Structures are given as structure tokens and as C-alpha cells.
Amino acid sequence: MSENMTDDRTTRRQVLARTGALGVSIAFAGNLTELFAGTAAAQSLGHTGYGPLIPDPKGLLDLPKGFRYQVLSREGDRLRSGEGLVPSNHDGMAAFAAGKGRVHLVRNHENRNTAKIPVPTVAGLTYDPAGMGGCTALTLDSRNRVLSERVAIAGTAVNCAGGPTPWGTWLTCEETEDRAGTNGYTKDHGFIFEVDPANPHRSGAVPLTAMGRFQHEAIAVDPGRGIVYETEDAFLKPFGLFYRFLPHAPHGGLGSLRAGGRLQAMRVPGVPDLSSIQETGASFEKIEWVDVPDPLATQTPIRLQDFGPKGITHAQKLEGCYWGGRSVYFVSSFARSADGSAADHYGQIWRYDPAARRLTLVIVFGPDTDLQLPGESPDNICLAPSGGLMVCEDGNGAQHVFGVTRGGEVYAMARNAQAITSAATAAGGTPAEPEWGEFAGVTFSPDGETMYVNCYTPGTTFAVTGPWRR
Secondary structure: OOOOOOOOOOOHHHHHHHHOOOOOOOOEEOOOHHHHOOOHHHHHOOOOOOOOEEOOOOOOEEEEOOOEEEEEEEOOOEOOOOOOEOOOOEEEEEEEEEEOOEEEEEEEEOOOOOOOOOOOOOOOOEOOOOOOEEEEEEEEOOOOOEEEEEEEEEEEOOEEEEEEOOOOOEEEEEEOOOOOOOOOOOOOOOOEEEEOOOOHHHHOOOEOHHHOOOEEEEEEEOOOOOOEEEEEOOOOOOOEOEEEEEEOOOOOOOOHHHHOEEEEEEEEOOEOEHHHOOOOOOEEOOOEEEEOOOOOOOOOOHHHOOOOOOOOOEEOOEEEEEEEOOEEEEEEOOEOHHHOOOOOEOOEEEEEEOOOOEEEEEEEEOOOOOOOOOOOOEEEEEEOOOOOEEEEEOOOOOOEEEEEOOOOOEEEEEEEOOEEEOOOOOOOEOOOOOEEOOEEEEEEOOOOOEEEEEEOOOOEEEEEEOOOOO
């Protein structure tokens, strides 16, 4: 997720940021009705946003008039638990009801072995003492005041995204394939771990090995069947796959995924690379699922394994994933023919209907050449209580959380005002041409009154409230 992708072109967001032309028209092609069909809140949709973004005098987060934010946590602050400092690189996140109006918020930290501030190691919660990634968990009261903040899992690596389960736990995903002995690690990495937001010591630090060892990004669970869908974020060729995991104990609750299951990869007949499909509404029937030969990738990465004479379907930068209605949706953040993709695009959202075995291209982002369309490289996504979609973008230049209506209308919901320069981080820009950290982990409170979102760099977690149901 946090790849700092640059090339010789000036991106449209950089141009927009310098000129101040930050108005949003429509950045997506196609009709989004099917994304929100079946949700009662979707029927109230009709506005195209909440107005222009107001520059924040504190220089943290720009929001529309009527909205306000609270800073819940920032990297380098002291954890309320006394276990150490709030780690760097705030990434995927989810919110869970905790009773009496309280909320448990679980947050990933996508730390590599060069992390500025690692997740502190804690007895009973640490997988590999050499790993600097993991999760922290916050408990908030009904006014979003922080009651507690603690380590939820440590000793993992590159915890990018993940997803919630129907039984109220968080599956955190390692976006790496490093083995023991690589980069100082003492154990193999590239796994999914289950985190109990209410009591992390109940879940511990146990890798769910049957769910595969690869560059995990996000997951979504079919609440009816218990099937877990998984994306693989592979930037360089061979690109990643879209997976499903058929658990032996599909509705067993906390710890049930440790019982194992079958890992399969999606094959779209006649389509070796999803980037070759460019038209919204394009649909494919009779999608096939092929058993993964070696889920642990003991000798060969899964995406390089032999899936038979028909091969398997790849896609560049598979990232966000969520369950909505009767289908699972997943994001391809971008595709570049220069990297080996079949064609170029600036973001796609796909929908898979398990009952019909049908895959449909729902949204196409771009094109990049139109300066009136400031949306590319979609990443984390979630459904908003109003029935819309919230999208975190992850690219160069100015960074936004965009809202999307059913009709395909796009509006800016938030803009990161925390510029990062080379003086602050090697990934930053310059004072004359600054960069801004990406947004990640957008999610809503169970009552729909608060949007939580992370700024990746510098790591900051915000709670945003306002007239969501206007």
C-alpha cells in the first residue's frame, strides 16, 4: 500500500495542488447503483458532497464546512498502556462496538525492518521479536475520547490492510514474503493473524498458515458462507492473484480459522490479466476457482506456481476488499504496461457475485490526462452510512478521501494538510514541491456517526464527525 510510486510525469494531483484547482467533478466511469443496491441508506443518497474543503488553520486535515475532527493518536506519542511509543506508518483499520456507546478501534502499522518507530514487543502478543510491524488497539468512549491504547499484536511485518470478521475480530495481513534469515527475521512472514480488539491476549500471535503465505493486502468475509476473500498486492510482475479461503470451521468464531481449510485462486477463463478489461459493465460468467498447489510457498511464490495448462488470472496492485450485499468487491489500484501489465489504468473496482459465479468491472478511475478528474490509485475503501463509498487514494501529490455516490458523482471528503518534505522523511518532497502522506484505514463507527481515518505519514488517526445524514 505504501509504495512511493513516481515516474517522469507530473501527476494531475501535483498540478492541482500547485494551482489550487481542487474542485472535483467525476473521476469514475460507469453507474455505481449495484454497489449500494439493497442498503436502506442508499435511497437517501442524492447530494454530490458536503461542499468545498476548508483549509485547516492547524495544518492537519481539511474538511467541508460543518465537519470537525479530533486527533486520537499520533506516532511518537506515549501509548496509554505504558508499553512504549505509538508506532509509525498507520494503515488499515476497523471499528467494533464495545458496548455503552464505546468503540474498539484496531489499527495496523505497516512497519518494515527500517521503521522509524516499531510496534513494541509484548509478552504473549509477539510473533517474531525481529518484526517491527503489528497492530495497536484503542478504546473510545461515546464522545471519541481515548480511554485506552495498547499493543494488540507485535513482531509481525508490513501489516498493510486486512478486514473485520462477522464474529468481531480483525484479520491483519502481512504484505511481505520474507523468510526467516531475511532482513534479520527469525520466522517466516507473509501471513494473516487474527486480533481480538476487546482482549488481544485471547487471540495471541498465531499465523493462520492455511490462508496462504504471500504479499497479503486485504480480506473480506462472506457472512453467509464464511468464505474469506483475499487480495495480493504485487507491484512488479508476476502480479498478484485474487484468492478465496474455504475454512473447515466457517462460523466458529475467534480461533476457528486455525482449524485450516482450502486456499484457491480465481481464474477468469480467457483473461490472464484483469488490466486488459477496460469497459465498465464488462462481465464474465462461470468464474473458476483453482486449488493453490502450495499455500505456504515453501519453494515458489504462489503467483509463480503451476496452476495447470489454463494458467491463472493476475492483476497489478490488488488492494482494498470488502463485502457488500451479496457480493465481494476488490480494488486494483493501478496498472502500468511499462511494468508488464496488459494495459494501463488508474484504478478499477471489481465485483464478484458468488451465487452467479459472475465477475463484473464496476468502476474505472481516470483518465490521468484530465486535470479536472483528481482521483487515481484507489486503495482502502468502505461503505458509508449515507449509502455512498469512501475511497482513500494512494499516489503522489495531494491526498484525499473521496466520496462516491450511486450515480458515479465524486466529491472530496477530506484532504491531508500535513506536508512532508525531505527534511522529515526520505519519501517526502521538497518545500517548493511537497508531498502529502496517503490516507488509509477509512472506516465508520457502528452507529455511523464518526468516520475514522489514518494519515500514513506522519502517522495520525483522526475521528471525523459532522452532518453525515444530511
